Amino acid sequence: MSQALYDGVPQSGRSPLDRADGMLIGALLLLALALLLINLGELPLRDWDEGTVAQVAKEIAQAPEGSLRWLFPTLGGEPYLNKPTLVHGLMAIAFQLGGIHEWTARLPGALLTALSVPLLYLVGRDLFLQRAPALFATLVYLTWLPVARLGRLAMLDGAVLCFSLVMMVCVVRSRRDVRFALGIGLGFGLLALTKGVMLALLLGAIALVFLRWDTPRLLTQPYLWLGLLLGTLPAAAWYGAQWVQYGPDFLGRNLVNQSFRRIWASVENNSGPPWYYLVEVIKYSAPWLLFLPAGLRHTWEAQALGWAKLVLVWSGGYLLAISLMATKLPWYALPLYPPLALAVGAQLAVLWQQGRRTGVRPYTQEPLSIRWSYALTGLAAVALAAGFYLLLGQADTRDAAQLIGTLAITLAIAALLAARQNPQFILVLVWGTYLALMQLMLTPHWVWELAEAYPVRPVAALIQQVVPPGATVYTSFPYQRPSLNFYSDRPVIPASLPDLRRHLRQDSQPFLLLGRAPLARLSADQPLAELGSAQGLTVVTTPPTPAPDTAAAAAR
Numbered sequence: 001m002s003q004a005l006y007d008g009v010p011q012s013g014r015s016p017l018d019r020a021d022g023m024l025i026g027a028l029l030l031l032a033l034a035l036l037l038i039n040l041g042e043l044p045l046r047d048w049d050e051g052t053v054a055q056v057a058k059e060i061a062q063a064p065e066g067s068l069r070w071l072f073p074t075l076g077g078e079p080y081l082n083k084p085t086l087v088h089g090l091m092a093i094a095f096q097l098g099g100i101h102e103w104t105a106r107l108p109g110a111l112l113t114a115l116s117v118p119l120l121y122l123v124g125r126d127l128f129l130q131r132a133p134a135l136f137a138t139l140v141y142l143t144w145l146p147v148a149r150l151g152r153l154a155m156l157d158g159a160v161l162c163f164s165l166v167m168m169v170c171v172v173r174s175r176r177d178v179r180f181a182l183g184i185g186l187g188f189g190l191l192a193l194t195k196g197v198m199l200a201l202l203l204g205a206i207a208l209v210f211l212r213w214d215t216p217r218l219l220t221q222p223y224l225w226l227g228l229l230l231g232t233l234p235a236a237a238w239y240g241a242q243w244v245q246y247g248p249d250f251l252g253r254n255l256v257n258q259s260f261r262r263i264w265a266s267v268e269n270n271s272g273p274p275w276y277y278l279v280e281v282i283k284y285s286a287p288w289l290l291f292l293p294a295g296l297r298h299t300w301e302a303q304a305l306g307w308a309k310l311v312l313v314w315s316g317g318y319l320l321a322i323s324l325m326a327t328k329l330p331w332y333a334l335p336l337y338p339p340l341a342l343a344v345g346a347q348l349a350v351l352w353q354q355g356r357r358t359g360v361r362p363y364t365q366e367p368l369s370i371r372w373s374y375a376l377t378g379l380a381a382v383a384l385a386a387g388f389y390l391l392l393g394q395a396d397t398r399d400a401a402q403l404i405g406t407l408a409i410t411l412a413i414a415a416l417l418a419a420r421q422n423p424q425f426i427l428v429l430v431w432g433t434y435l436a437l438m439q440l441m442l443t444p445h446w447v448w449e450l451a452e453a454y455p456v457r458p459v460a461a462l463i464q465q466v467v468p469p470g471a472t473v474y475t476s477f478p479y480q481r482p483s484l485n486f487y488s489d490r491p492v493i494p495a496s497l498p499d500l501r502r503h504l505r506q507d508s509q510p511f512l513l514l515g516r517a518p519l520a521r522l523s524a525d526q527p528l529a530e531l532g533s534a535q536g537l538t539v540v541t542t543p544p545t546p547a548p549d550t551a552a553a554a555a556r
Contacts, residue, residue: 017122017125020131021121021125021131024121024131024135025118025121025122028117028118028121028138028139028142029114029115029117029118031117031142031434032113032114032115032117032118032142033111033114034438035142035148035434035437035438035441036110036111036113036114036148036151036152037107037110037114038438038441038442039441039442039446040102040103040106040107040110040152041101041102041103041104041106042102042444043102043444043446043447043450044102044450044455044456044457044483044487045102045105045154045456045483045486045487046153046447046449046450046483047449047453047481047482047483048482049153049154049155049156049331050105050106050153050154050155050482050483051481051482051483051484051485051486052075052082052482053087053088053091053105053154053155053156054091054105054154054483054486055075055076055482055485055486056073056074056075056080056085056088057088057089057091057092057095057105058092058095058100058486059073059074059075059077060073060085060088060089060092061092061093061095061096061100070085070089070092071085071238071241072241072242072245073085073088076485076491079246081242081246081249081250081253081254082253082254083156083194083195083196083254084192084193084194084195084196084235084238086159086190086193086194087108087109087156087159087194090108091104091105091107091108091154094107094108102154105154106152106153106154108158108159109151109152109153109154109155109156109157109158109159110151110152110158112158112159112161112162112163113147113151113152113158113161113162114151115162116151116158116161116162116165116338117138117141117142118138119162119165119166119168119169120137120138120141120165120338120341120342121134121135121137121138122169122173123165123168123169123172123310123338123342124137124138124307124342124345126169126172126173126175126176127172127306127307127310127342128307128346128349130349132349132352132353133307133342133345133346133348133349134345135345136344136345136346136348136349136352136426136430137341137342137344137345137346137348138341138345139345139430140288140341140344140345140348140430141337141338141341142434143288143430143433143434143437144284144285144288144337144341145284145285145286145437146280146284146330146331146333146334146337147161147334147337148437148441149440149446150330150331150334151334152441152446153447155331156194156195157331157334159190159194160191160194160195160199160334160335161334161335161337161338163187163190163191163194164187164191164203164335164338165187165338166183166186166187166190167183167184167186167187167188167191167203167204167207168187168207168310168314168338169183170182170183170184170186170187170227171184171207171210171211171310172306172310174215174218174221174223174224175214175215175218175306178218178221178223179223180223181218181221181223181224181227182223182224182226182227182230183227184204184207184224184227184228184231185224185226185227185228185229185230185231185232186227186230186231187231188200188203188204188228188231188232189230189231189232189233189234189235190231191203191204192232192235193234193235193238196254196255197235197239197255198260198262200235202317202318202321203318203335204228205317206313206314206317206318209313209317210309210310210313210314211224213309213313214306214309214310242254262325262326262327263324263325263326263327264326265326265327266326266327266328267327270327270328270329271326271327271328272328274323274324275323276323276328277319277322277323277328277332277333277336278319278323280330280333281333281336281340286379286383286407287376287379287407287410287411287414287429287433288341288344290372290375290376290379291344291347291348291351292340292343292344294347295340295343295344295345295346295347295348296343298343298346298347298350299311299312299343299346300312302346307342307346308346310339310342311339311340311342311343311346314338314339315336315339315340315343318335318336318339319336348426351368351372351423351426352423352426353423354366354367354368354423355367355368355418355421355422355423355424355425367421368418368421368423370419372418372425373415373416373418373419374415376411376412376414376415376418376425377411377412377415379411380408380409380411380412380415383404383405383407383408383411384405384408384412386404387401387402387404387405387408388401389401390404399439399442399443399445400443400445402439403436403439403440403443404436406432406435406436406439407432407433407436409432410428410429410431410432410433410435410436411429411432413425413428413432414426414428414429414432453477453481454535454536454537455535456481456483456484456487457487458534458535459484459488459513459534459535459537460484460486460487460488461487461534462532462533462534462537462539463484463488463490463492463513463539464487464488464489464490465532466511466531466532466539467488467490467511467531467539469489469490470490471490471509471511472490472491472492472493472511473488473490473491473492473493473511473512473513473539474492474493474494474495474499474500474503474510474511474512474513475492475493475494475495475512475513475514475537476494476495476497476500476512476513476514476515476518476519477494477513477515477537478494479494480492480493480494492513497518497521497522500512500514500518500522501522501525504522504525504526504528504542509541509542510541510542511531511539511540511541512539512540512541513537513538513539514537514538514539514540515536515537516536516538519538519540522540526542527542527543528540528541528542528543529541529542529543529544
């Protein structure tokens with residue numbers, strides 16, 4: 001394939017975008033909105049980040065006017081110094097406009113994730129200068145499971161995807177129009193106001209390394225440094241306000257404990273081996289994992305081209321950085337998927353050209369390898385076996401079996417088309433994967449972490465019914481559930497059995513949320529008044545002290 005297919009900055013400063021690109025951008029945005037908004041509010045918020053972020057946003061939304069809670073947020077009434085509150089503030093606006101519930105909690109992140117889809121198309125269109133690889137990369141990105149699933153959650157990571165791509169659009173566009181270098185600072189500042197300065201510095205360094213390799217002249221342009229200065233000012237103002245309000249305690253808790261400490265220490269026991277994120281990518285990348293090794297090899301061979309430089313610097317630099325960190329969390333891998341999608345999109349464009357030229361191919365053009373059909377057939381067999389296994393299981397796995405069946409049929413049809421040298425197998429893969437993801441979002445399985453513990457809504461409703469507002473609830477459940485705090489509007493704090501006994505003895509009116517075994521053990525020690533039960537958990541308190549019999553006392 002010729003170099004002109006992928007790279008080369010036009011001598012004129014004009015953008016390669018045309019009316020067809022505008023229509024494609026609109027269609028991609030609609031597809032993304034449909035996938036990311038469908039069934040968005042049917043499932044409860046999950047622990048940890050969803051419950052925490054939503055609780056902070058709720059306290060901002062419910063704060064008295066003029067309280068500056070948007071600038072100095074709280075969590076459970078205590079100062080919240082974990083992350084900047086740009087996304088929390090957007091969520092609070094959604095709460096004020098549409099009410100406090102799951103749909104409005106997840107809406108800002110889902111919309112920003114949907115916006116990242118056409119942004120990636122703009123990055124690819126400017127890098128490849130051809131529509132096919134840019135479009136394939138965007139469709140791969142849209143139908144990559146972690147992007148579609150985690151981007152819907154009430155977390156900060158959908159915004160990270162969007163703002164990192166805002167920065168990269170400006171990075172690649174500045175190669176032909178230097179004024180776009182101003183926007184690099186905008187993306188940097190938005191990242192700093194979303195997840196803090198550490199992530200902004202990492203992605204900003206990746207952008208600068210790419211420019212140093214690809215277009216070093218831009219590093220001397222005043223537009224770049226002026227943009228970075230202007231983009232940094234709002235973030236610097238926010239950090240300065242926190243310093244004035246909280247002093248050194250803010251720096252210790254925000255910049256050290258919640259940011260830089262994650263490099264050398266495991267925060268909240270979230271650890272893993274250095275290959276943790278490689279495993280994460282492998283686990284959740286079907287069917288695009290089939291094309292990823294070839295795409296990365298193609299990228300390495302084309303490293304003289306701009307698109308390959310960006311993929312190598314972005315994916316390699318970011319993967320190395322997060323792999324060396326002691327703290328490991330699945331959603332830290334999300335910024336990997338845009339550059340990986342670009343690599344896969346470039347490879348799919350090669351396969352598209354090979355298949356399309358069947359019968360009139362010049363002798364220098366290789367046909368589609370039969371190994372693609374074999375690989376798709378093997379993956380279809382695995383999906384079919386998994387679907388049968390789930391179909392024969394419990395009733396609540398039948399819908400999961402159906403969506404896996406959709407994927408198996410898609411893979412089988414794609415394998416047949418690939419064997420016939422028909423490049424349409426790529427479109428079949430995209431469409432079938434998209435439909436399977438739509439099916440997933442219509443089931444309760446898209447937030448599969450909810451199955452790890454008891455359903456939170458019934459327990460929260462019980463607490464709201466029997467526990468007075470403002471009272472603290474102590475629970476025998478082994479760990480804290482931020483989503484339970486959000487739904488119940490009461491702090492629910494885990495406590496050991498000795499601590500629960502102490503609260504029963506010392507508190508004037510304790511409220512305990514107990515499982516069956518702790519309830520039996522504490523009931524054996526002293527009488528308890530049961531206020532209600534839900535999902536195997538019971539709220540208890542000490543029985544009221546009987547009032548003295550005044551008539552009998554007078555007779556004595």
